[in-house]
Amino acid sequence: MxxxxxxxxxxxxxxxxxxxxxxxxxxLQIADNNLILGQRLSEWCGHAPELxxxxxxxxxxxxxxxxxxxxxxxxxxxxxxxxxxxxxxxLRDSSRYRNVLLVEQPNEDFAYTIxxxxxxxxxxxxxxxxxxxxxxxxxxEIAEKSLKEINYxxxxxxxxxxxxxxxxxxxxxxxxxxxxxxxxxxxxxxxxNDTDREMLSNGIGVDLNKIRPLYxxxxxxxxxxxxxxxxxxxxxxxxxxxxxxxxxxxxxxAEMQWMQRAYPGAEW
Amino acid sequence: xxxxxxxxxxEMKFQSKIDAEVKIExxxxxxxxxxxxxxRQISQHAHSEIVGMLPEGNWILRAPSLRRKxxxxxxxxDEAGHGLYLYSAAETLGISREELFEQLITGKAxxxxxxxxxxxxxxxxxxxxxxxxxxxIMNQVMLTRTSYGPYARAMVRICKEESFHQRQGYExxxxxxxxxxxxxxxxxxxxxxxxxxxxxxxxxxDSASTHSxxxxxxxxxxxSNDELRQDFIDATVxxxxxxxxxxxxxxxxWNEERGHYDFGDxxxxxxxxxxxxxxxxxxxxxxxxxxxxxxGAWVREAAMAHAEKRAxxxxxxxx
Numbered sequence: 187m188x189x190x191x192x193x194x195x196x197x198x199x200x201x202x203x204x205x206x207x208x209x210x211x212x213x214l215q216i217a218d219n220n221l222i223l224g225q226r227l228s229e230w231c232g233h234a235p236e237l238x239x240x241x242x243x244x245x246x247x248x249x250x251x252x253x254x255x256x257x258x259x260x261x262x263x264x265x266x267x268x269x270x271x272x273x274x275x276x277l278r279d280s281s282r283y284r285n286v287l288l289v290e291q292p293n294e295d296f297a298y299t300i301x302x303x304x305x306x307x308x309x310x311x312x313x314x315x316x317x318x319x320x321x322x323x324x325x326x327e328i329a330e331k332s333l334k335e336i337n338y339x340x341x342x343x344x345x346x347x348x349x350x351x352x353x354x355x356x357x358x359x360x361x362x363x364x365x366x367x368x369x370x371x372x373x374x375x376x377x378x379n380d381t382d383r384e385m386l387s388n389g390i391g392v393d394l395n396k397i398r399p400l401y402x403x404x405x406x407x408x409x410x411x412x413x414x415x416x417x418x419x420x421x422x423x424x425x426x427x428x429x430x431x432x433x434x435x436x437x438x439x440a441e442m443q444w445m446q447r448a449y450p451g452a453e454w
Numbered sequence: 455x456x457x458x459x460x461x462x463x464x465e466m467k468f469q470s471k472i473d474a475e476v477k478i479e480x481x482x483x484x485x486x487x488x489x490x491x492x493x494r495q496i497s498q499h500a501h502s503e504i505v506g507m508l509p510e511g512n513w514i515l516r517a518p519s520l521r522r523k524x525x526x527x528x529x530x531x532d533e534a535g536h537g538l539y540l541y542s543a544a545e546t547l548g549i550s551r552e553e554l555f556e557q558l559i560t561g562k563a564x565x566x567x568x569x570x571x572x573x574x575x576x577x578x579x580x581x582x583x584x585x586x587x588x589x590x591i592m593n594q595v596m597l598t599r600t601s602y603g604p605y606a607r608a609m610v611r612i613c614k615e616e617s618f619h620q621r622q623g624y625e626x627x628x629x630x631x632x633x634x635x636x637x638x639x640x641x642x643x644x645x646x647x648x649x650x651x652x653x654x655x656x657x658x659x660d661s662a663s664t665h666s667x668x669x670x671x672x673x674x675x676x677x678s679n680d681e682l683r684q685d686f687i688d689a690t691v692x693x694x695x696x697x698x699x700x701x702x703x704x705x706x707x708w709n710e711e712r713g714h715y716d717f718g719d720x721x722x723x724x725x726x727x728x729x730x731x732x733x734x735x736x737x738x739x740x741x742x743x744x745x746x747x748x749x750g751a752w753v754r755e756a757a758m759a760h761a762e763k764r765a766x767x768x769x770x771x772x773x
Contacts, residue, residue, distance in 0.1 A: 221520075228514045228523075231530050232507035233742065235750025237538050240507075244531040248524060257521050272519045296753050352763060353756025360752070445518035445576060452634055453625075454518040454576070 191308070205388070209322065210264050211284070212385045213335070214274070214428060216325075217257035218285035218315075221275060222435070223306060224250035225442055229293055239296075243340055249335040256328050276446035280435045284381075287426040288371040290435045297350060297357070301364035304343035308404050309375040311340045312397040321389040344408050351412025362414050373421030376401055379428055472673050477603035482547040488672055491665065492602050493547050494563075495674065500540035501558045501565035505540045507738050509573040510582060518576055525622055526579060532615045539608040546604045559744045566590075567725070568655050570733030577630055577637075583623010583713035584693070585645075585652040592686045593656070601673040620759050624693065631697045638698075645694070646702045653717075654725045656683040662722075687715050 227247035234240035258271035288306060293299045314336055317329035349359040376398035378386070385391025409416050425431065445454070463689035464483050471478065480482055507530050516531065517523035542553045568586050573579060592618060597609040630641040657663055657679040669675040677685075687706075694701050705718035727733065 225515065228527055231514055231527060232504075232511035232534075233746045235746070235753035237504070237541075237751075238535050239753070240534045241531055244527055244534070248527055248531070251520060251524055251527070255524070258520075265533075272521075275520055298751070349757050349760040350753070354752070355761040356752050357756030357759075441515050444516055449518075449634070449636060452518075452637060454522055454629055454632075 206264055208381055208384045209390065210261050211381045212391060213257050213261040213264065213325065215284040215381060216313075217254040217261065217274075218283050219289050219306070219310075220250040220257070221254035222283070222285045222438065223289040223303075224248075224254065226289065226291075226293060226436060227299070227303075228349065229382065233296065235296055243299075246339050246342065249332075253328070253332045253335070256331075257293035260324050260328070263378070272446065276443045279430045280431050280439055283426075283431065283435060283439070284429060285426050285431075285435075286374045287423055287432055288375065288430060290426070290438060291368065291371065292434055295360065297364040298368065300343055300346045300350060301361060303339070304347050304408065305368060305372045305405065306375075307336065307340040307343045307406075309372075309397075309401055311336050312400055312404075313375075313392055313394075316392040320385060320391070325390065347408055347414075348412045351409070351414045358413070361412070365409065365414055368415055369417040369419065370423040372401075372405070372419050374424040374426060377424060377427070381427075390417050469671075472601050472671075475673075477606065478601050479603045487668070488674075489547050491669060491672070492605065493544055493549055493672060496544040496547070496605055497549075497554045497557065498553065498564050498566075498760055500537050500544060501563055502569065503537040503540060504558075505565045505569045505743060506586075507533050507537075508739055508742055509569055509571070509735070510579060512573050512574060513579050516576070517579075522626070529583075529619050529622065532619065536608075536612045536615070539611060539656060543602075543604040543608045555747060559740065559747055561731070561740065564729070566655060567728040567733060568651050569739060570728050570736045571647070572735050574647070575640050575644060576746030577627065577640040578648070580623045580630065580641070581644040581648040583619050583621075584627055585623075585648045585690070586655070587616055587620040588690060589652045589655045589686050590622060592682045592689075596676050596682065599673075599676060617708050624697075627699075629699055629701070641697070642699050645699045649702050650721065650724075651728075652681060653687070653720055655727075656680070656686070658722070658725070684714050687717055691715055731771075 209370060227243050227250070230243045231240065231247070234243055250281045254275070255271050258274045261274060262269050288302060291298070291302055311333075314329040314333050318333065320326045320329065323450050337354055347361065350357040352358070376394045378394050382394060386393055406416050426435075465485055468478075468482075468484060468488075471482075478488075510526065510530050510533075514523060514526050517526050524750075541554060544554060547552060551605050554563065558565065567588075573582065591613065594609055598606055598613055600606045600609065627641055630637040660666060660678045660680045663679055666675065666678060670678065691701065691706065703718045705716060707716055708714075709716045728736070
């Protein structure tokens with residue numbers, strides 16, 4: 187990937203004034219979820235509870251970052267200004283990131299990491315299934331390819347939800363706490379913003395209204411199997427999809443983007 | 455007396471198998487000392503893979519491009535995989551992974567001292583790939599022909615991936631060598647710091663090595679520390695020239711007569727200090743492994759408890 191060395195402020199997610207810009211924004215909205223969660227999972231590399239888990243979490247991180255690269259490359263092509271995937275990932279500030287709040291939440295411990303992963307995987311699985319039907323061939327193709335990977339992710343995280351929930355008293359408490367704390371963040375994934383609505387009306391985007399009931403159904407099913415309480419509150423935290431993030435994202439980006447910011451224009 | 459004779463004849467038979475290049479397999483009779491040496495060496499090797507994940511993992515989150523990030527993640531993941539094969543190979547000798555982990559955490563077992571040095575810049579990731587993996591490969595290629603079957607077979611798989619890692623490291627350095635002044639400086643600085651520790655990876659001089667002679671006889675090793683070190687230096691100097699870096703040894707020069715590069719004295723005081731726990735990162739590395747092991751205990755327990763519950767429920771259903 188060539189680095190163009192262009193200044194960060196002219197970058198992405200400017201308000202859409204045309205279809206092409208909307209499609210770029212939509213593509214980035216998907217990609218950002220993958221990159222940020224991939225970065226979070228990478229924090230485990232070398233530190234997981236056992237070697238097999240270390241390898242599995244890294245696998246998922248690799249898949250997610252790989253997916254984000256496909257999408258960033260597509261966005262860069264759509265934009266047609268010669269920018270690269272790295273320009274998009276490394277030279278955008280947090281307010282221009284469009285990932286959901288859930289994926290930027292810190293790892294905390296293995297229970298949080300698994301709960302976060304599970305909540306995301308259920309969404310991602312439903313989302314990509316729908317995206318394979320997109321009128322945009324490239325997005326449909328990326329979704330098709332990614333689904334094979336996501337099938338593995340959702341199996342991994344669901345199985346761990348059940349193991350931890352229906353394991354020891356301690357593991358049950360830890361995963362229940364993680365579920366209760368992260369519950370707040372799961373509503374945002376299936377709420378439509380302007381970009382979602384525009385893409386939906388053009389036959390490109392996924393109908394999130396359609397997948398919302400399926401999402402909660404699947405989540406509750408696994409929580410029940412894991413012998414966990416299902417929180418009764420409405421999940422209310424939102425903002426990430428419109429660029430209003432939690433305090434955590436800035437730190438994540440500061441670390442991730444540091445080299446590109448410190449050595450502008452250098453190639454690696 | 456009978457027993458003594460019996461053991462003697464078993465030992466003779468064992469050695470003749472080794473001499474005839476027949477691989478020793480887990481169920482074969484082997485001298486206790488052979489078993490012990492292998493457990494020590496294979497576990498040391500496995501621990502090195504696992505501890506080695508830490509200095510490289512240190513740069514995953516800050517990797518300067520997505521391509522480099524993915525490559526580094528995959529590399530560190532490969533090392534976890536190598537650790538798994540090697541722990542499995544050690545387990546064939548009658549010791550469990552838990553016991554081996556315990557030995558690592560309590561400091562009873564060693565791992566390669568090289569991982570007690572810090573990775574301070576992105577160039578270190580390239581230098582570790584080029585020099586550290588490069589040195590490891592010298593040793594590992596030899597070990598694909600080691601006399602113990604499971605170890606040799608693990609090594610064949612590992613070698614394939616390691617040579618890929620080395621090329622990947624070298625490629626990082628090539629990019630730096632073609633980059634800005636700052637990048638070139640970063641490159642030279644990394645090579646300055648990693649060169650001597652990489653040479654130390656081959657262990658003490660043959661004259662000072664305690665385990666070498668017997669290991670050669672048993673064909674656990676097939677080349678001495680000094681031979682391997684010389685092979686590595688001879689192979690690496692040209693690569694350094696191509697990168698345009700200076701190896702930090704004023705005495706490094708081609709010796710026509712020997713057909714090898716001569717090189718300066720290794721600082722063995724530093725080597726032993728690091729082996730004995732006083733390197734820059736010894737405490738840090740062990741602490742990280744210990745933390746992962748301790749903080750992961752509840753997860754492993756939960757998995758076990760759940761598996762037991764399932765098995766019980768299944769049995770009840772059948773009944």
